[in-house]
Amino acid sequence: MKLNRREFLALTGKTAAGAVIFAACGLPERELIVQSPVDLPEDLVRGEDAWYATSMGDFSNGDGVLVRVMQGRAKKIEGNPDHPVNRGKASARYDSVLQLLYHPDRISEPMVRYSKSGNLVAANWDQASTRFKEALSKADGALTIVTNPIRGHLGAVATNFAAQYNGKHMAFDPVEQGVLHGAVKSVLGQDQLPTFDISNAQTVLSFGADWLGTWGSPTQFGVKYGEFREQQDRGYLIHAEPRMSITAAAADLWLAPIPGTEGDLALGIASVIIENGMVSPQNVAAFEAAVPGGVSSYQLAEVASRTGISADRIEKAATHFAEHTPSVAFGGGSAGAHTNGSFNLGAIYALNVLVGAVDAKGGVTSNPGSAFDDVPASATGASFEAWEAELAEWRAGNVETVIIRGADIVHGMPNSVKIREALEHVPNVIAFGAIHDDTMDFADLVLPEQTFLEAWGTEIPEPGPGYQVVGTQQPVVGPTITRDESGLISDARGFGDTLLSMSDGSYGSSMERLVKDALSDLHDTGRGSVSASSSSLFINGTLQRGGWWDISTSGSSNVGKVNVKERNASYSDTGSLGTGDDFHLVPFHSNSLFDGRLAATPWAQQTPDPISSVSWSTWAEINSIQADELGINEGDVLRIRSTSGEIEALAYPHPGVRPGVIGIPMGQGHHKSGRYAEDRGSNVFSILADEKDSETGALAWAATRVRVQRAGRRVKVPKFEGNVVARPVEPGVPVLVVGISETAEEAQEANHHLYQKQFLGEGKESGSDE
Amino acid sequence: MTTAEFGTHNWGMVVDIDKCIGCNACVIACQAENNIPINTQDRVERARSISWIRVERYWEGDFPDAKARFIPIMCQHCENAPCEPVCPVYATYHNSEGMNIQVYNRCVGTRYCANGCPYIVRFFNYWEPVWPESLRNHLNPDVTVRSRGIMEKCSFCVHRIRHESRKARSEGHEILDGAVQTACSSACPTSALNFGNFNDPNSKVSKMRGDKRHYTLLDQFGTDPNVIYLAKIDADKKVGAGEAATHG
Structure with missing residues (x-):
């Protein structure tokens, strides 16, 4: 040219x-x-995108989301700014769901196992339906439907379907919330989990529950936490947990009690408040009425000794809680996962009575019941005790058919219950799911299930925002065709639709019809956030907005009593476990994998844990000083034994763990769960001892003691820490910290002076050669 | 403080560390929005992972006084960016809206820019990005998939800015404050990440950067970043006490 x-x-x-x-x-x-x-x-x-409002299904406690769709493909999941629960914000788990939708190992078609010793073979839906009907034909009075705790119409469909066959619907949650629901009911008289008005509180005192990471409704709480810190008088957070979770890391004061002594700590705090006259006599009287036996045996020195927390820290927590009001106290997670879990949580929630926080601004407020008569507003897993009884029925051959959905019971149950053996005794095991999981290895019929992005439903958030909310779930994408156009990525159907197609039709014909009829009923009430002249306009408006809510509704509390049947925790025994050092096992939810339900996705696998920065594996957190004493280094493979079995995990010592405690994340150790999760890491659920809460029979999943021994191998820990050289704002100071009234400039200057003093040494002059 | 005064927009971010809980919602939102390759275990172990925004965690003190401090770090979009003048092919340059732009199809992979960046927020593609066929369905068509041999980094979600700018122009108004949100700031549950226009004195970010806690990272290098940090508050810290060196 x-x-x-x-x-x-x-x-x-x-x-x-x-x-x-x-x-x-x-x-x-x-x-x-x-x-x-x-x-x-x-x-x-190029091209137009569409944003569809829907609910997060099984992956949050009712968050509303917007899904960006281009050319029929879902591209992004963001918070729905209109939704009153998460108010446009997201969690680290939202987008990972896209990878379940388009997972390369997604179950593409039904599979049938024709004999217990045979393999699963591909089938079409007609063959699968025939097999399903055969299983149901003998199941009258001998049917169990197992799901995760599902609220909304999907839960109601499962319950009604089970009732039609005189069977039962049991929810399974490996980290069951029965103790929490029981404590809320007995102390506050509320059927649903309450709302914590964190935004308007001056002091938040929480126990065991990692509410900024994985507990309850973390996105909702995260939004409120932002507002809590933004107040004119910045809110003060006190958090009690044996290991440093996201919430503990955010706390102004972290208390690390001996596991199982959280109730003692709560009553010790109450004792300090009462003895020092920090609250009104009326509040004291109300509190003492709620706590049988009062707090006379919870003197400061005694509580300090029992909990392992110094008296001055307990006093400091008590003073803040009582004097910087409004205050709110709540707990859950590991605090309730003990043999005395009901007492622990009861004592914690009773603190709200002491500071007048029940149904008060900045305190704990109740949520109203469901907007629908036939759909409960609350769902929780059946107790471990109930599961043991149920599995005994399976083993005895009294259950003909088990239908499982959203619950990988083989992965989630401790070895002690021998779940595999129980499943082998059930003639018909039918499993729904998007990715092959460990439970499906025991299924006679595997049915590919739509994700929540492809199915209809409703969602009742729990905890709600203090008024009635109905979130809507609608298909935002249709079936996806493979790139070579040879078929669909997955010929999946909805769980609800499949059950309805197999039922007598008395509850409904399809999930879409059920949802639209339910919305039409809401329209007839004439109340709430959507108003329209006709039912069809109302339905469209509600779906566009992602739900319906009525801010004029509210719940009410009725203060009752703390359950004090069992005040002291007991733990599993380690006497027969061979050589090693004894630790208290505190399992915790993975921030990205959660309890393992997102383990199949590479984004969830690769997300660094906020505290350890580890990804793609299972690690064991132990106190760094104790690790030094025991000669344990980062990356040492540890054998962790309990009365239920043994797992291996990579040692990750750090200063944010109570000595004597070993923290292990949930979520890994799947034998089946797609290419990204299969045979990766260890399953901490498997080694939990069968200790139970004395009141509810719930699994005391934080009451296991283990014996720890080095396996003699060391491997590189896949972690992000150290991948990038730290570049501090001042040598040794990577994150600038200021006092309440301090400016950044003042802090930088002070740091600079301190550094010079440290670097040059006292008495030396600048410019010295030494 | 930023110096870009020209043009209508000077995009920037204010990161309130006091609100950051280290949850990594921003990290995954960015990963999904910007077609960042999967950080496999092998890549993590070899320190070759790509993360346009990362949350660093530092330990302070020992049990029972241990504290974990978090700080999200992304491209600081410096006004005096050390990465810009070293690029021999002008693949990285500063635009009039305060952003440090990376032009992928100019980049020849010298990695001079990464060497020059004190914040270590530029990432080299050592491998061709690979997704299983079905996972390609969720790729964002607005964002280039970067090939092996070139650099990439935070773009302040420039495609979102372009989208809003076109929309505002067609509707005949200026871009409203808050209308443009990067994927990370949109996701952040506590609103620790805030994005906006520093040239609008009434914008949220302009007001926030007037906070007494504001500072910039590695101020001593004179890079003049468009990312402003608000210091973490420690309720127990006394004014003028200074901080001792930390570990972790």
Whole structure:
């Protein structure tokens, strides 16, 4: 190509060289964007996107989301700004669900096992339906439906289906919340989990529950936490947990009690408040009426000794809680997962009575019941005790058919219950799911299930925002065709639709019809956030907005009594476990994998744990000083034994764990769960001892003691920490911290002086050669 | 403080560390929005993972006084960016809206920019990005999939800015404060990450950067970042006490 001088000059004006020449003239990049061949997709958005409002299904406690869809493909999941629960915000788990939708190992078609010793073979839906009907034909009075705790119409469909066959619907949650629900009911008289008005509280005192990470409704709580810190008088957070969770890390004061002594700590705090007259006599009287036996045996020195927390820290917590009001106290998670879990949580929730926080601004307020008569507003897993009884029925051959959905019971139950053996005694095991899980290895019929992005439903958030909310769930994408157009990625159907198609039709014909009829009923009430002249307009409006809520509704509390039947925790025994050092096992939810339900997705696997920064594996957190004493280094493979079995995990010592405690994340150790999770890490559920809460029979999943021994191997821990060299704002100070009234400049100056003093040494002068 | 005064927009971010809980919602939101390759275990172990925004965690003190401090770090979009003048092919340059732009199809992979960046927020693609066929369905069509051999980094979700700018132009108004949200700031549950226009004195970020807690990272290098941090508050820290060196 020949260029004359004029063309050459014209061309240079449109290139990078031209950009340099024009740099002094301003706005050169506009020239580049428009005229140079550097148009990127970022500059030219082609095609239209659509944002559909729906609910997060099984992956949150009722968050409302917007899903970005382009050309029939879901691209992104963000919070729905209209939704009163998460108010437009997200968690680290939202987008991972996209990878379940498009997972390369998604179950593509039904599979049937024709004999217990045979393999699963591919089938079509007609064959699968025939097999399903055969299983149901003998199941009258001998049917159990096992699901995760599901609220909304899907839960109601499962319950009604079971009732039609005189069977039962049992919810399974490996980290069951029965103790929490029981404590809330007995102390506050509420059937649903209450709302914590964190936004308006001056002091938050929480126990065991990692509410900023994984407990309850973390996105809702995260939004409130932002507001809590933003107040004119910045809120003060006190958190009690044996290991440092996300919430403990955010706390102004972290208390690390001996596991199982959280109730003692709560009553010790109450004792300090009462003895020092920090609250009104009326509040004291109400509190003492709620706590049988009062707090006379919870004197400060005694509580300090029992909980392992110094008296001055307990006093400091008590003073803040009582004097910087409004205050709110709540707990859950590991605090309730003990043999005395009901006492622990009861004592914690009773603290609200002491500071007048029940149904008060900045305190704990109740949620109203469901907007629908036939759909409960609350769901929780059956107790471990109930599960043991149920599995005994399976083993005895009294259950003909078990239908399982959203609950990987083989992965989630401790070895001690021998779940595999129980499943082998059930003639018909039918499992629904998107990815092959450990339970499906025992299924006679595997049915590919739609994700919540493909199915209809409703959701009642728990805990709600203090008024009635109905979230809607609608299909945002249709079935996805494979790239070579040979078929669908998954010929999946909805769990609800499949059950309805197998039922007598008395409850409904399809999930879509059920949802629309339910919304139509809401329209007839004439109340709530959506108003429309006709039922169909109301349905469209509700679906567009992601739900319906009525801020005029509210619940009410009725203060009762703390259950004090069992005040002291007991733990599993380690006497017969061979050599090693004894630790108290505190399992915790993974921030990205949760209890393992997102383990199949690479984004969830790769997300660094906030505290350890570890990904793709199972690690064991132990106190760094204790690790030194025991000669344990990072990456040492540890054998962790309990009365229920043994697992291995990589040692990760750090200073944020109570000595004597070993923290292990849930979520790994699947034998089946797609290419990203299969045979990766260890399953901490498997080694939990069969200790139970004395009141509810719930699994005391934090009451296991283990014996720990080095396996003699050391491997590199896959972690993000250290991948990037820290570049501190001041040598040794990577994150600038200021006091309440301090400016950044003052803090930097003080740091600088301190550093100079440390670096040069006291008495030495700047410029010294030493 | 930023110095970009020209143009209508000077995009920037204010990160309130006091609200950051280290949850990593921003990290995954960015990963999904910007087609960042999967950080496999092998890549993590070899310190070759790509994360346009990362949350660093530092330990302070020992049990029972141990504290974990979090700080999210992304490209600081410096006004005096050390990465810009070293690029021999102008693949990275500063635009009039306060952003440090990476032009992928100019980049020849010298990695000079990464060497020059004191914040270590530029990432080199050592491998061709690979997703299983079905996972390609969720790729964002607005964002280039970067090939092996080139650099990438936080773009302040420039495609979202372009989208809102076109929309505002077609509707005949200026871009409203808050209308453009990066994927990370949109996800952040506690609103620790805030994105907006520093040239609008009434924008949320302009007001926030007037906070007495504001500072910039590695201020001593004079890079003049467009990411402003608000210091973490420790209720127990006394004014002028200074901080001892930390570990972790």
